[in-house]
Amino acid sequence: MACDANGTGRAIRAAAAVVAEHRAELVELDRAIGDADHGENLNRGFTAVLSALDAGPPETPAAVLKTVATTLISKVGGAAGPLYGTAFLRASGALGSASEVDIDGLVAALRAGLEGVKARGKAEVGDATMIDALAPAVEAAEAAAKQEGADIAAVLTAAADAADRGYESTVDLVPRKGRASYLGERAVGHADPGARSTALLLRAFAEAAR
Amino acid sequence: MKKIINDPADVVVESLRGLAAAHAGVLRVVEDPALVVRADAPVDGKVSVISGGGSGHEPLHGGFVGPGMLDAAVPGAVFTSPTPDAVQAAVEATTSAAGALLIVKNYTGDVLNFETAAELAAAEGADVRSVVIDDDVAVADSTFTAGRRGVGGTVLLEKIAGAAAERRYSLDAVEAVARRVIGQVRSIGVALTPPTVPHAGEPSFTLADDEIEFGIGIHGEPGRERIPAEPADQLVARMLAAITEDLPFERGDRVLLFTNSMGGTPQVELYLAHGIAERLLAEQGITVARRLVGPYITSLEMQGISLTLLKLDDELVELWDAWVNTPALRWGV
Numbered sequence: 192m193a194c195d196a197n198g199t200g201r202a203i204r205a206a207a208a209v210v211a212e213h214r215a216e217l218v219e220l221d222r223a224i225g226d227a228d229h230g231e232n233l234n235r236g237f238t239a240v241l242s243a244l245d246a247g248p249p250e251t252p253a254a255v256l257k258t259v260a261t262t263l264i265s266k267v268g269g270a271a272g273p274l275y276g277t278a279f280l281r282a283s284g285a286l287g288s289a290s291e292v293d294i295d296g297l298v299a300a301l302r303a304g305l306e307g308v309k310a311r312g313k314a315e316v317g318d319a320t321m322i323d324a325l326a327p328a329v330e331a332a333e334a335a336a337k338q339e340g341a342d343i344a345a346v347l348t349a350a351a352d353a354a355d356r357g358y359e360s361t362v363d364l365v366p367r368k369g370r371a372s373y374l375g376e377r378a379v380g381h382a383d384p385g386a387r388s389t390a391l392l393l394r395a396f397a398e399a400a401r
Numbered sequence: 402m403k404k405i406i407n408d409p410a411d412v413v414v415e416s417l418r419g420l421a422a423a424h425a426g427v428l429r430v431v432e433d434p435a436l437v438v439r440a441d442a443p444v445d446g447k448v449s450v451i452s453g454g455g456s457g458h459e460p461l462h463g464g465f466v467g468p469g470m471l472d473a474a475v476p477g478a479v480f481t482s483p484t485p486d487a488v489q490a491a492v493e494a495t496t497s498a499a500g501a502l503l504i505v506k507n508y509t510g511d512v513l514n515f516e517t518a519a520e521l522a523a524a525e526g527a528d529v530r531s532v533v534i535d536d537d538v539a540v541a542d543s544t545f546t547a548g549r550r551g552v553g554g555t556v557l558l559e560k561i562a563g564a565a566a567e568r569r570y571s572l573d574a575v576e577a578v579a580r581r582v583i584g585q586v587r588s589i590g591v592a593l594t595p596p597t598v599p600h601a602g603e604p605s606f607t608l609a610d611d612e613i614e615f616g617i618g619i620h621g622e623p624g625r626e627r628i629p630a631e632p633a634d635q636l637v638a639r640m641l642a643a644i645t646e647d648l649p650f651e652r653g654d655r656v657l658l659f660t661n662s663m664g665g666t667p668q669v670e671l672y673l674a675h676g677i678a679e680r681l682l683a684e685q686g687i688t689v690a691r692r693l694v695g696p697y698i699t700s701l702e703m704q705g706i707s708l709t710l711l712k713l714d715d716e717l718v719e720l721w722d723a724w725v726n727t728p729a730l731r732w733g734v
Contacts, residue, residue: 218601226455226480226620227601235410235478264517265434268455269481269510273517311513365545369509370622372546373539 193291194343194400199252200244202399203259207237209395210388220384224371229271229384236267236275252292256283256300270369271385274312274321281307297343298329298336301350305329312368319366319378321385328354328393347397354390361386402602409599413456413476420463424728427467431494434487437463437474442495448566448575449473449495452504452559453488454511455480457598458619460729461556461698469725470563472501479598479701480620482510488518492527500528500572502579504559506551507535528572532579534558536588536709538647539616539625550618553661553709554586556697557721560730564723578720582711587650589643590707591636592617592624594665596700615639619663619700633670637677640708645685650710652686657693657721659709664699666706671695674706691721697729 194202210217210233217230240262249255256279264276285303286296305325314320316327331353335346361383366372371383406412414432421430421437429438443449452462453475462474473491477483492501501522505515515531522529536554540546562579570578592614595604598621605621608614613636616625631639650656660675662668675694682689690713698707711717724733 222598222601222603222605224622226622227598227605228478228481231600232478232481265484265486268477268484268514270513272484272510273513312509367545368547370547370618370620373550373618373622373624375541375546 193293199255202396205399206395210237223381224378236263239266253283253286277307277311278304301329314368319361319364319383321389324354324357324386324389327357344400351393351397354393358386358390437466439472443497448499449501464729467727482514485517489521492522503531505533536586553588553707558582561720564720585712587644588709590617592705594704596621596703655688655690655713657691657711658689659693661707662696663703663705665702665704
């Protein structure tokens with residue numbers, strides 16, 4: 192099973208719905224350790240993404256992701272805008288001009304997205320950022336892709352499961368990047384909102400692929 | 402939450418419309434992307450000085466747009482940095498052949514978005530430089546954090562860089578004076594109460610009646626430590642010690658002392674604190690040669706103050722004293 196531009200668009204729409212549904216939760220997570228804007232900003236970005244997709248459905252999966260990237264960069268602001276924008280932009284680049292995403296393409300896109308976020312945000316696993324969800328998700332996706340009979344849904348489900356565990360791990364971490372880093376030890380006990388939104392997005396993609 | 406607003410999503414743009422109405426001769430406002438632009442920009446032969454960041458810190462930055470200070474301010478959503486295309490639009494609206502200097506506060510989002518904007522603008526052929534201000538001594542300057550925040554020193558930097566540009570300093574020279582200010586300015590803030598972000602609807606943190614947050618930033622993000630409330634004499638001494646030990650400021654130094662309200666602290670307490678700071682600095686042999694007192698870099702309605710010291714030299718004094726005509730800072734006009 193592969194995923195064409197329509198399928199990619201559906202996955203993005205599912206992600207936008209999940210962001211809208213969890214807007215208040217993400218604001219609340221961010222209020223505890225940051226400045227209470229993560230859910231609001233991401234929801235503003237994905238609402239604009241829906242408008243952009245409605246305005247002219249892109250023809251390839253890469254074009255869908257590029258539309259997502261440019262829209263998030265120009266509508267979200269904060270750190271989340273450039274970081275998620277870069278993730279989708281690099282993922283788009285990894286897909287090239289293919290009309291469908293297959294498992295190899297999916298894994299390459301996830302890896303490229305992760306490398307983009309690392310390059311822009313200069314964070315590593317353990318810093319209590321979205322990397323703590325995204326990095327294990329990419330590793331899990333790569334492992335799942337090697338399993339016999341694997342399909343896109345199985346790969347994305349493995350990624351979402353790993354992202355959930357990664358997100359939960361941020362509760363015990365001392366943040367080293369972003370606004371939460373100013374709290375130091377005082378942030379321990381609070382989950383990272385960026386890791387939460389990454390886990391939510393991956394779960395939405397996995398559900399959409401079923 | 403009680404606020405004089407309509408829809409939380411419209412707070413920034415509705416406020417900008419009011420700013421434009423109140424100060425039409427000095428600045429104009431663009432709504433999409435949101436920009437505050439000096440009325441007569443671009444000014445030929447003058448370096449454009451541009452700053453920006455999340456809204457909710459007024460009068461920073463829109464209130465400092467006008468002759469002698471900023472050519473443009475780029476307001477983001479409340480407490481959220483603006484996007485790169487908005488910053489790029491500010492560069493395009495105000496930049497002559499003399500180039501532009503972007504003043505960026507050291508927050509992850511601001512740095513990422515302004516860096517991206519500078520790359521975009523440079524690709525279009527504009528001569529754009531950036532400086533990052535990081536004057537908050539409450540944050541350990543180590544690899545374990547995102548680095549020191551840009552706080553009260555930003556106001557002084559924008560005034561001095563703006564004056565240098567108004568005097569037709571070259572881009573190299575404006576950048577050099579900005580970097581000198583950044584090297585010589587230090588700040589610390591305290592909070593008595595939290596701010597409430599309109600779209601969050603709840604206070605950003607809670608403090609007991611007898612507690613204060615020491616080393617607060619400008620977004621309601623908690624500070625260095627939570628301490629019992631204490632008399633102003635002790636509190637101001639504690640704040641000054643954090644600053645003067647850091648640079649260090651020493652006997653014989655000539656400084657600008659900036660006592661800032663975080664938005665909710667009334668003038669009576671602000672001047673009370675300023676008076677104590679003047680006295681304590683005099684006792685240490687540090688000469689307060691210039692001062693600024695008022696709500697200039699705020700965090701919505703948060704009660705609290707920040708103190709900023711800038712080590713002065715003759716050129717910085719001259720640039721500080723130079724005329725300025727903006728909604729929030731205006732003298733010599």
